Amino acid sequence: MADELVLLDFWPSPFGMRVRIALAEKGIKHEYREEDLRNKSALLLQMNPVHKKIPVLIHNGKPVCESLIQVQYIDEVWHDQAPLLPSDPYQRAIARFWADFVDKKIYELGRKIWTTKGEEQEAGKKEFIECLKLLEGELGDKPYFGGENLGYVDVVLVPFYSWFLAYEKCGNFSIEAECPKLIAWAKRCLQKESVSKSLPDQEKVYGFVLQLKKIFGIE
Amino acid sequence: MAEEVKVFGAWGSPFSRRVELALQLKGVQYEYIEEDVHKNKSPLLLKYNPVHKKVPVLLHNGKPIAESLVILEYIEETWKGNPILPEDPYDRAMARFWAKFIDEKCLPAIWKAGWSPESEREKPVEEACECLKTLESALGGKRFFGGDKVGMVDIAANFIGYWLRLIQEVTGMELLSAEKFPELFKWTDEFVSCSVVKGSLPPRDKLLAFFKARIAETMD
Numbered sequence: 001m002a003d004e005l006v007l008l009d010f011w012p013s014p015f016g017m018r019v020r021i022a023l024a025e026k027g028i029k030h031e032y033r034e035e036d037l038r039n040k041s042a043l044l045l046q047m048n049p050v051h052k053k054i055p056v057l058i059h060n061g062k063p064v065c066e067s068l069i070q071v072q073y074i075d076e077v078w079h080d081q082a083p084l085l086p087s088d089p090y091q092r093a094i095a096r097f098w099a100d101f102v103d104k105k106i107y108e109l110g111r112k113i114w115t116t117k118g119e120e121q122e123a124g125k126k127e128f129i130e131c132l133k134l135l136e137g138e139l140g141d142k143p144y145f146g147g148e149n150l151g152y153v154d155v156v157l158v159p160f161y162s163w164f165l166a167y168e169k170c171g172n173f174s175i176e177a178e179c180p181k182l183i184a185w186a187k188r189c190l191q192k193e194s195v196s197k198s199l200p201d202q203e204k205v206y207g208f209v210l211q212l213k214k215i216f217g218i219e
Numbered sequence: 220m221a222e223e224v225k226v227f228g229a230w231g232s233p234f235s236r237r238v239e240l241a242l243q244l245k246g247v248q249y250e251y252i253e254e255d256v257h258k259n260k261s262p263l264l265l266k267y268n269p270v271h272k273k274v275p276v277l278l279h280n281g282k283p284i285a286e287s288l289v290i291l292e293y294i295e296e297t298w299k300g301n302p303i304l305p306e307d308p309y310d311r312a313m314a315r316f317w318a319k320f321i322d323e324k325c326l327p328a329i330w331k332a333g334w335s336p337e338s339e340r341e342k343p344v345e346e347a348c349e350c351l352k353t354l355e356s357a358l359g360g361k362r363f364f365g366g367d368k369v370g371m372v373d374i375a376a377n378f379i380g381y382w383l384r385l386i387q388e389v390t391g392m393e394l395l396s397a398e399k400f401p402e403l404f405k406w407t408d409e410f411v412s413c414s415v416v417k418g419s420l421p422p423r424d425k426l427l428a429f430f431k432a433r434i435a436e437t438m439d
Contacts, residue, residue: 050320050353062309069315076308089296090282096289101270134270 005030008044008056010037012208014107015067016055017159017198022074024194025150026081068099071155084152098138098145099156105131106160114170114209115218125171132179139185154189158199161186165202166209224249225278227264229256231421231429233378234287235275240374240419241291245298288318291371303371317357317364318375325350326378332394333386334437340392347394354379355403362409369413379403380410381420389430 007023007030009016023030035044035054047056047063057064057073064073075084085092109131112124135157139145145153164175164186176183189195213219224242226249228235242249254264254274267276267283276283277290279297284290295304304311328350332343357372358364364372373380383395384407397404410416 059309064309064312064316066316066319069312069319072315073308073312076311089293090279090284092296093284093289093293096292097284097286100286100289 003029004058004060006033006058007031008033008035008041008047008054008058010035010054011200012162012205013054014159014163017162018067018155019055019057019070019074020198021150021155021158021194022071022084024198025084025155025192026074026078028074028078068103068156071152075152082149084146084150084155086146086151095145095152098135098153101131102135102153102157102160106157110160110163110167113167114213115216117219121171125173128167129175129178132175132182136179136181139181143188144185150189150192150194158186158189158195161190162199162202162205163209166206169206170209170213222248223278223280225252226250227252227254227261227267227276227278228274229254231426232256232274233382234273236419236421237287237374237377238275238277238290238294240369240377240416241294241303242298243415243419244303244369244374245294245301247294247298288322288375291318291374295371301368303365303369303374305365305370314365314371317354317372320350320357321354321372321375321379325354325376329379329383329386329394333383333390333392334433337391344392344394348399351379351395351400351403355400358402358406360402363406369410369416373406373410376406377410377416377419380407380416382426383407385423385426386430389427389434 005023005028007016007019009020009032011034020032033041033043035041037054040052044054044056045052047058048054048065051065053065055067055070057070059073059077064070071084085095106128109124109128113121113128116124138153142148144150145157164183168175190199224247226235226238226242228239228251230253239249239251252261252263254261256274260272264274264276265272267278268274268285271285273285275287275290276285277293278284279293284293291303295302304314325347328343328347332340332347335343354376361367363369364376379395386392387394393399395404395407411420
C-alpha cells in the first residue's frame with residue numbers, strides 16, 4: 001500500500017520548515033496543505049485537538065504533532081535514507097539536548113526582538129546573541145552540526161535563518177557581525193536543495209512580520 | 220571496563236527523580252550526588268551542565284547529559300532491559316507528545332495554580348484542570364500511560380502522581396480528585412504503589428515540610 005502523507009503547515013513557520021526539510025532530505029512524497037491560521041481547517045482542529053497548531057503530519061490518516069517529534073518520527077520510519085540523528089546514543093543525546101535548547105530559546109527570544117522595544121528589546125537581543133554564540137561553540141569546526149552531513153540540529157535550527165532579516169531590521173542590529181560562523185553555516189545549509197526549497201525568502205518573512213506588527217498594533 | 224553511572228540531583232526535584240526511576244526500573248547501579256540547588260551548586264555540576272546549570276545531570280563513563288527527557292531517551296537506548304518506550308514509531312511519537320505536554324503545559328499550569336494566593340486561584344486552577352482533563356484522555360482506560368507497565372509518560376508524570384497530592388494538602392487547593400478525574404486519580408494510586416516507583420520518591424514528611432516552608436516564605 002502506498003504511504004499517504006499530508007503536511008498541514010503555514011509558510012513562515014520555522015517549525016513547519018523543519019518538517020519540510022526532513023521530508024525533502026529523505027525524498028518522501030507528500031501533500032503540502034497551507035493553513036490559514038485565522039481560519040483553521042476542520043481537519044487541523046480534528047488532527048491536533050490539544051494544541052490546534054501547525055505543523056501536523058498525517059501519515060496514513062494518523063496525526064503526529066510537534067515538530068521535534070515529527071522530525072524524529074520521520075527519521076525512524078524512513079531510517080534508510082539520509083539519517084538525521086546519529087547512531088551512537090551519546091551523540092543522539094547531545095543532538096536532542098541542542099534541539100531542546102533551540103526550542104526553549106530561539107523562537108521566544110526572536111519574538112521578543114520583533115514585538116518589543118527599549119530595554120526589553122535590548123535584553124532580548126543580548127540573550128539571543130548569547131544563545132547563537134553557544135550554538136556556534138557547539139558547531140565548532142564542523143561543516144554542519146550533524147558533522148559532514150545535515151543532521152537533526154541543523155534541521156531544527158536553520159529555519160530560523162529565514163527570520164534573521166526580520167529580527168535584524170526590527171532590532172536594528174547585525175547578526176552576522178556577532179555570529180559570522182553561524183551565518184556561514186546557514187548559507188552552507190541553503191546550498192542544499194532540501195533547505196533552499198523549504199525556507200521562504202528573508203524579505204518575504206520580513207514583509208509578513210511588518211504585517212503582523214500592523215495587525216497587533218506593535219510599533 | 221566497569222561502567223560508571225552518576226546522577227547529580229536534588230532530593231525534592233521531580234525531574235531528578237525521573238532519572239533515578241528510569242535507572243532503577245532498568246536495574247542500573249548508579250552513584251547519587253545531592254546538589255544544593257538553591258544556595259550552592261557544585262563546581263562539578265556547573266562543569267557538566269554549563270548551559271542550564273541545573274539538575275538532573277547523568278554522567279555515564281565521564282560523559283554528561285542534561286535535561287530529564289533527553290536523559291530518559293538516552294537511558295532507554297543504552298540499557299535495553301524493561302523498555303520505557305514502545306517499539307512502534309507511531310506509538311513512540313505519541314509517548315513523546317504526552318511527555319512534552321506534561322512538561323510544557325501541565326507542570327507550569329499546576330505550579331502556577333498551586334502557588335497562587337487563594338484570592339487569585341480561580342483562573343489558574345481552571346487552566347490546570349483543563350490540562351489534567353486532556354492528560355486523562357491519554358490514559359484511555361489503561362492502567363498506566365505505558366500500558367501494563369510504567370513507561371516514559373508515567374515517569375514524566377511523576378509530579379502529578381506524587382508531588383501534586385502533597386501540594387494540594389499543604390495549600391488546600393483542589394485540582395486532582397477522584398470525583399473530578401477518576402481515571403487519573405486511580406492512576407496516581409497505581410503509580411505510587413509500584414514497588415520500583417515507591418523507592419524513587421522523596422520522603423513524604425520532608426516534602427510536606429519543604430512546601431510548608433515555601434508557602435511561609437511567600438507570605439512574608
